Each structure stands twice: as C-alpha cells, then as structure tokens.
Amino acid sequence: MRLKGKVVIITGAASGIGRASAKRFCEEGATVIACDLNEELLKSLVDEAKGLPGEIVAKKLSVTDRKAIEKLVEELKEKYGKIDGLVNNAGITRDALIQKMSEEDWDIVIDVNLKGVFNMTQFVVPVMLSQGYGSIVNTSSVVGVYGNIGQTNYSATKGGVIAMTKTWAKEFTRKGSNIRVNAVAPGFIKTPMTEKVPEKVIKYMEEKIPLKRMGNPEEIANVYLFLISDESSYITGQVIGVDGGLVL
Template sequence: MLTNKVCIVTGAAQGIGRCIAETFAKHEAKMVFVCDMNASAMQDLAQTYTNVRTVELNVCDRPSITHFIDQVNAEYGTVDVLVNNAGITRDNLIDKMAEDEWDLVADVNLKGVFNMTQAVAPLMMASGEGSIITMSSVVGTDGNIGQTNYAATKGGVIAMTKGWAKEFSRKGAQVRANCIAPGFVETPMTVDLPEKVLDFMKAKTPLKRMGKPQDIANGALFLASDNASFITGQTLKIDGGLVI
C-alpha cells in the first residue's frame, strides 16, 4: 500500500508511533524514518526492517528538524507521508496546573506538530502530493477533567489540520491533511493504571475493550495510502464508539 513512499513518524520509540512505523515498513514503504528523542529504543526496528532508519530528534528543536528534512530531501527528493505522533501529558486540575506543565505540553503537542509540518509541507507541495497525519485524541474533541493543557493541544491540531487541508491544496497540489483521534488504547502509558480504572474505561466504551496500537496504525496506514486520496481535513475517531 505504501510502495515507493518516503515516510516520517515522530514519537516512534514506543506505543502507537512504534506500531505505525512497523506497519508502514511491513507495507513496503520505500523508507520509514522513525524519530524520537530515545533513539536507542528504536534500534531494533532498523535491525529488523531494511526500510527503517532511526533518527534522534526533538520536535521542539527547529534547527535539528531543518537539518534532518534537508538530508531527507537531498537523498529522496521529497517526503510522501508525515505522521505527527510525538506527544506528552502533564495532567492536573486547572487550579493545580503549573505554568511549566502547560508550557511543556503546548510546546511538544502543538508547536512540535507545527514545526514538523512547516518543514515538510513545502516539499509535498513542490512534488504535488503528500499525506500529513496528526494524532489528536477524543480528549481534543470532547474534553476531559484534569487535562486542560492536553485537550487544548489536541483540539488545536484539529483546527490546524483543517486549515492545512485548504492551504496546502490551494494551488492544485494533492496534499492531504487529516487527524486521528484515538480513544482508550493499550500503550506503555496505560499499562500501569489500576485495574479498576481500566475496567471503568472499558465499561464506557461500547465495544467493551481498549484499543490496540494496531487499531490506530491501521487507520494511519489507510490515510497514508492512495486509498484515502479523496479524504482531507477530517478527524478519524478510532475509539470503539466512546464518543458518538
């Protein structure tokens, strides 16, 4: 499905990002650049797949991003798929949330997405096509207690994506921008939650289970592929019916 496509996945060291990177590699992408601040955690991916290359990258470091994208452009001439997956949480009730908790989440989850997209989108527009996929969340569409910062950033990337869908195609380029909004997913971030919390999450979900990283990766694969060539500016909820 991704034959001859050059892909970049941020936040690829674990969880959803790692699963997306593996899925892209298995579906014959020309190259998948897996990016994360923890490069050592991705080395096994590069050892397993000949079409995976690891990159130590901080999405808040604009000079490093520019250098990386320049290198990709010099070698491949374009980027076909960008998955903005890097993200963090620093949860707290509004009256207890520290300014640095707000700032860090905003820098990574919102400005980090802006940084990567600003670097990659001109290459896509020059080549005439591309797919930008950004991880939002059901928290970004419907909110959640104690996640003011996270909700703001995940709602913000949806708004940016809608603008990009219009902006990047205005001169005829087939550059698509979409979001994925996962619900409760089994990741390293949720594995240590108390059993009663996990049971509560499952009970709230109509399909009565938590999602798997592969559920999200399958959605990303679809949006990255030519099968989604007429889809842009949308938010795909993969949440087991949690938000209807």
C-alpha cells in the same frame, strides 16, 4: 504493497502507536524515517523490522528543535528527493486539575503536542508543495473534541491539532497541490502513556466503551496506513475517531 516506494516520517516512533505504525508501514514497503528521542528503543525497532519489505531509518529528534528538523528535512530531500508522508504522532501528558497545573507542565505539553506538529509540518510541507502531493496525518484524541477532567493542557493541544488539520487541508491545496491533511482521534489505547492508569480506572473505562476493551496500537496504525496510502485519495480535512464507540 500499499506504500511501496514511499518515504514517510513518523514522530514519536519508538513506542506505542508510533512504533506500531512504523512497523506496519515497513510491512507495506515504505521507507520510514522513525523519529524519537529514545535511541535505545529506536535501535530495537530497526532490529525488529529487519527482513520486512521496507526500511526503517532511525533518527534521534525532538519535535521542539526547529534547527534539527530543518537539517533532517534537508537530508531527506538530498537523499530521497521527496517526502510522501508525515505522521505527527509525538505527544506527552502532564495531567493535573487546573488549580494544580504548573506553568511548566502547561508549557511543555503545548510545546511538544501543538508546536511540535506546527514545527514538523512547517518544514516538511514546502517539499510536498514543490512535488505537488503528499499526505499528512496528525494525532489528535477524543479529549481534543470532548475534553477530559485533569487534562486542560493535553485537551487544548489535541483540539488545536484538529483546528490546524482543517486549516491546512484548505491552505495546502489552494494552488492545486494534491496535499491531504487528516487527523486521527484515538480513544483509550494500550500504550506506555496509559500504563500509568490505575486498574480500576481502566476497568471503569472499558465498561463505558461499547466494544468493552481498550484499543491496540496496531488498530490505530492501520488507520494511519490507510490515510497515508493512495487508498484515501479523496479524504482530507477529516477527523477520524478510533475509539471502540466511546464517543457516539
């Protein structure tokens, strides 16, 4: 098993890519700390994972709540003595053209998608530095590289995630620690976030994708698995696009 004995935190783990990743990691023997605000979906995730080689531990958590994050990290240190991996997956959208985007919609997307990644990493990385190793995967997006109409706030956060990824890949290794930091930039993926997209828009997007279809959450989860595992031991500071060829 590729993650046997590893302790990995996944944020936004109750649905979509986060949920698929939690189950995939559990299949490979990891103890997954599944963090989300939706307790009902977390409970069903734990139930679905019963019988798998690893374990899923559900934790209600907002990535905007620094005190709760600090408490969680202290609990994990005490119980497991280590944190092998962190997947900063939690994210939201509040789309609108810039002329119509409210300050509230700007602030909440920045708070969750950008500052949330900062919050989680700031509390987790001291554990990784003390143990001398770790792998962090940050969820970006193709729109963080190329932009998208009506997503000023979302694009800004996903571009910021890439900048933090590259900075941390340099910063966390400067004293010899083996801490890898990478970003994944999904394309058009079937998740609750894209369920709100009109059918005609989906068909239009599928025609633009060389593989002619949307991606599945499991296809992103497999890339996360690779980056958290020791198989990617010489990869850091990279942005890996998983978009069916949408961006070439």
